[in-house]
Amino acid sequence: MSYNKPSSLLELAIQSLLRDENLTISSLRSLPAELLPRLFLDAYAHRCWKTLKALVQSWPFDRLPLGPLVQDLFPENETLKAVLDGIDVLLQQKVLPSRCKLRVLDLQFTGQKFWSAWTGVHFPVFSQRRHLEAVGPSRNEKARCCLEVCVDLFLSGECGNKMMNNLRRLCLDINILDGIPSKQLENQDHPITEFTSEFLQLLHLQELYLESASFLQGYLDQLLRNLHNQLEVFSVTNCTLTEEDVNHLFQSPHIYHLKDLCLRGVPLTSVSELLRALLEINAATLQDLGLCGLQDPQLEALLPALSSCSQLSSLSLHGNHLSMDTLEKLLCCTSGLQHLSLQLFPAPLETFSRHGVPQSGTFDLLCTQISKILQDLGYSRSIMNEGYNFTPSPPPEFYNSVPFNGNCSDSHNATDLG
16 A cells, blocks of 8 residues: 655654554544544554554444455454454444444455545555455365355354354355365365354344355255344345255245345246245335346246235346346336336347347337336336336436346446345
8 A cells, every 4th residue: 555645743643642552542532533544544554453443443434444454364364353353342332332333344345445535545456356365285275264264253253252143234255165166075074064053143143145155055055044033135146056055045934024135146047936936925025126047937937926026116137138028028017016116127138139249229129119118107117227227208318328138247337236
């Protein structure tokens, strides 16, 4: 990281504070909130772990973007340990300090703008998502090391049982095992079973996000069995699961009162009946739904269940391979949902030639057709296509766009509701 030259007064004040950690800690409540990010960086640079721990307990922002500061995610990382110790203290208190607004500990490389805005310190921007790294002679040993880190650091002793008992939202993004067949992990004393058993500690878990967690292939049922409560949010994206995993998922009693369901990059073509049943079970509570991995027959089988989701407010279907006829049926089917205000569709299959080349003329015609359908149905909601925005009011207000027929993991111009 590089520093812009700070004011001499600010620099001298921080240096004076950090010479005496006890003085720093006792002064935190009276320091301006604008000073704390810079104090945090200097405490990090000077390895003032007690000050870091105390700063976490007085952090005046809802997010602490630690990712740019942490070079690895192993338990021996002193910065991470100090921050987690501070969070542990917070979670043991019945009433949080009035100044502390911390809600999210961000371990991704996503905080450069925050630090730059508040401190003038610039970190390098990395385009790749953070990976847990391990050093070893084989990929299997790396995989084992990575999971042990997760068990030991995030779900076990390093955070403390009390901390995990209070956890309500858990996001897992662990893709170091991508490309390692699950069979290679079998009978190798790997810690996946231990990892899933740690979910028994999560007594108040309400939101579970699994992204690129393909190491759970063949073990998802173990994780689901160890859940205590009904989840409000369940999201699985870019996970290579078996059909048996998906069957266990859709029959789990812990996802029967969902408000938000996202299934993207998950095999859905052979389980449409189970998915239909799951939507029916959650019809009275489901507000946000994102699905990817469907074709016309599968989506049409879901239409009756979708029409019964009375609380649904957003529906994201980008990345699916759907025809214009099926999209029209979907619009008609969901026209009676009073709370549905935003839908995200893929470009219809008819937009593309047999070689997959987008045909702009055809796309424009289909856009006009969809807008006409919206007007006839009296829609007052936004219908967004990957790369296109349809509005129901005549004359249609179109935006410059390019038809896009991406898969579940492709980026798109509209907001991803999943």
